[in-house]
Amino acid sequence: xxxxxxxxxxxxxxxxxxxxxxxxxxxxxxxxxxxxxxxxxxxxxxxxxxxxxxxxxxxxxxxxxxxxxxxxxxxxxxxxxxxxxxxxxxxxxxxxxxxxxxxxxxxxxxxxxxxxxxxxxxxxxxxxxxxxxxxxxxxxxxxxxxxxxxxxxxxxxxxxxxxxxxxxxxxxxxxxxxxxxxxxxxxxxxxxxxxxxxxxxxxxxxxxxxxxxxxxxxxxxxxxxxxxxxxxxxxxxxxxxxxxxxxxxxxxxxxxxxxxxxxxxxxxxxxxxxxxxxxxxxxxxxxxxxxxxxxxxxxxxxxxxxxxxxxxxxxxxxxxxxxxxxxxxxxxxxxxxxxxxxxxxxxxxxxxxxxxxxxxxxxxxxxxxxxxxxxxxxxxxxxxxxxxxxxxxxxxxxxxxxxxxxxxxxxxxxxxxxxxxxxxxxxxxxxxxxxxxxxxxxxxxxxxxxxxxxxxxxxxxxxxxxxxxxxxxxxxxxxxxxxxxxxxxxxxxxxxxxxxxxxxxxxxxxxxxxxxxxxxxxxxxxxxxxxxxxxxxxxxxxxxxxxxxxxxxxxxxxxxxxxxxxxx
Numbered sequence: 240x241x242x243x244x245x246x247x248x249x250x251x252x253x254x255x256x257x258x259x260x261x262x263x264x265x266x267x268x269x270x271x272x273x274x275x276x277x278x279x280x281x282x283x284x285x286x287x288x289x290x291x292x293x294x295x296x297x298x299x300x301x302x303x304x305x306x307x308x309x310x311x312x313x314x315x316x317x318x319x320x321x322x323x324x325x326x327x328x329x330x331x332x333x334x335x336x337x338x339x340x341x342x343x344x345x346x347x348x349x350x351x352x353x354x355x356x357x358x359x360x361x362x363x364x365x366x367x368x369x370x371x372x373x374x375x376x377x378x379x380x381x382x383x384x385x386x387x388x389x390x391x392x393x394x395x396x397x398x399x400x401x402x403x404x405x406x407x408x409x410x411x412x413x414x415x416x417x418x419x420x421x422x423x424x425x426x427x428x429x430x431x432x433x434x435x436x437x438x439x440x441x442x443x444x445x446x447x448x449x450x451x452x453x454x455x456x457x458x459x460x461x462x463x464x465x466x467x468x469x470x471x472x473x474x475x476x477x478x479x480x481x482x483x484x485x486x487x488x489x490x491x492x493x494x495x496x497x498x499x500x501x502x503x504x505x506x507x508x509x510x511x512x513x514x515x516x517x518x519x520x521x522x523x524x525x526x527x528x529x530x531x532x533x534x535x536x537x538x539x540x541x542x543x544x545x546x547x548x549x550x551x552x553x554x555x556x557x558x559x560x561x562x563x564x565x566x567x568x569x570x571x572x573x574x575x576x577x578x579x580x581x582x583x584x585x586x587x588x589x590x591x592x593x594x595x596x597x598x599x600x601x602x603x604x605x606x607x608x609x610x611x612x613x614x615x616x617x618x619x620x621x622x623x624x625x626x627x628x629x630x631x632x633x634x635x636x637x638x639x640x641x642x643x644x645x646x647x648x649x650x651x652x653x654x655x656x657x658x659x660x661x662x663x664x665x666x667x668x669x670x671x672x673x674x675x676x677x678x679x680x681x682x683x684x685x686x687x688x689x690x691x692x693x694x695x696x697x698x699x700x701x702x703x704x705x706x707x708x709x710x711x712x713x714x715x716x717x718x719x720x721x722x723x724x725x726x727x728x729x730x731x732x733x734x735x736x737x738x739x740x741x742x743x744x745x746x747x748x749x750x751x752x753x754x755x756x757x758x759x760x761x762x763x764x765x766x767x768x769x770x771x772x773x774x775x776x777x778x779x780x781x782x783x784x785x786x787x788x789x790x791x792x793x794x795x796x797x798x799x800x801x802x803x804x805x806x807x
Contacts (some may be wrong), residue, residue: 321378390450419597420522427537449501563610587610597640622719623660625654634708643763648729
């Protein structure tokens with residue numbers, strides 16, 4: 240009977256963990272005299288053996304605190320084997336739930352352990368017997384954590400740990416920064432499992448049913464959705480104080496924290512704080528680019544994404560693939576949040592380079608042309624800005640592979656159709672005297688007759704073109720004074736698809752918006768050398784070509800001067 244009572248009393252470790260007899264001394268985890276110190280503490284607290292139930296409860300509480308300190312210590316990646324780190328993470332999540340009762344969640348303890356795991360720093364101090372050199376959390380432990388992120392309480396604690404770890408990140412913690420970005424990019428959307436969207440700007444995908452690691456949702460103690468502190472599972476804090484006078488401030492704070500991790504607004508705020516902290520941290524270049532690549536998908540799920548404007552503006556001004564990712568996030572802020580960023584067209588103009596638009600990766604090229612199409616969709620864009628983008632696209636198409644060249648020509652087609660004031664670039668006569676020449680329409684484009692598509696290109700066009708290709712701002716590029724002579728030369732392109740697109744652009748009356756719809760620029764994304772070869776090999780030849788005069792000699796395929804030293 241005494242053993243049963245002692246077990247029941249020891250199982251009630253809610254708080255206070257120290258008995259009324261006095262304070263329990265913390266036990267050293269290093270071993271050695273730990274048993275004697277624990278026995279002395281137990282004897283002192285239990286009143287010399289007068290209360291065996293209290294002594295057992297005190298001893299068990301001390302062992303439980305020592306166990307929690309060991310979990311925090313081994314979760315740190317600086318001194319734990321992978322198997323031990325995984326076991327410590329599992330024990331951390333198990334020890335964090337069920338306190339102070341069924342459905343309880345010790346968010347502070349779990350958050351400290353996750354911070355130690357992500358930052359690679361020991362959370363409890365002290366050394367262990369199973370220490371091994373390590374620079375961060377192992378892949379097995381990260382996989383174990385990612386598998387638990389479908390639980391709302393674990394996800395909320397992870398977001399807080401990410402923000403705190405990023406705030407303490409140093410310049411030499413490159414591996415830790417990559418870990419933080421990797422975990423943040425793999426987090427589910429802020430509204431997943433909460434039944435709420437990001438900002439109401441579009442359709443919300445169906446969310447899976449909500450889950451909690453502590454079991455509060457399954458027991459009906461917490462209701463998902465709503466704002467923190469106003470969940471249906473708990474009355475407001477002031478009413479709770481009036482109706483439950485026996486509840487302490489600590490218990491009220493724990494209930495308030497439970498409602499925060501179960502509320503959609505709480506998750507959106509925690510996601511925003513994590514992103515702000517990560518983008519402000521000194522990340523290595525590859526981690527910075529990975530964070531910006533994942534950011535556009537996370538912006539709709541933030542409560543105040545305007546807090547990211549400074550970081551996004553700095554990234555967009557840097558150009559390159561990272562600048563394109565920042566511009567994609569800024570596009571969402573501009574169109575849905577009303578953010579004003581006057582330098583957005585200058586940033587996009589700088590990002591349209593051969594590195595991103597023609598010779599970069601397929602995903603980077605698609606993002607670059609998609610952003611150009613989205614930002615230039617409005618007819619309120621000034622004509623000089625639209626003309627500068629048309630010239631930049633046409634100039635990129637001159638030295639681009641067939642696929643990007645087709646996309647660039649389709650972009651020029653759409654720009655001229657949306658902005659009729661730029662159609663003068665197609666009809667202006669002469670490239671050298673475009674700025675102050677005759678200004679006649681029809682006839683030629685940039686000194687090349689519209690019908691004579693096989694005329695030789697003029698080598699002086701690049702020198703006499705008033706368009707400044709090196710300008711960083713489209714307003715200073717002087718594009719309206721130039722002409723689209725690049726399209727006339729692309730009409731003699733070696734690729735039939737590019738040549739046909741250029742000739743069609745020259746022959747189309749873009750002022751008639753009814754008969755001439757917009758071109759599908761996405762069709763050129765799949766045009767590669769392999770697809771061109773496959774299409775050429777699959778084409779049926781009705782009549783074999785005949786070469787007059789044979790291979791060499793007078794009138795042959797390789798006849799004429801300029802072949803000295805070669806025999807045919």
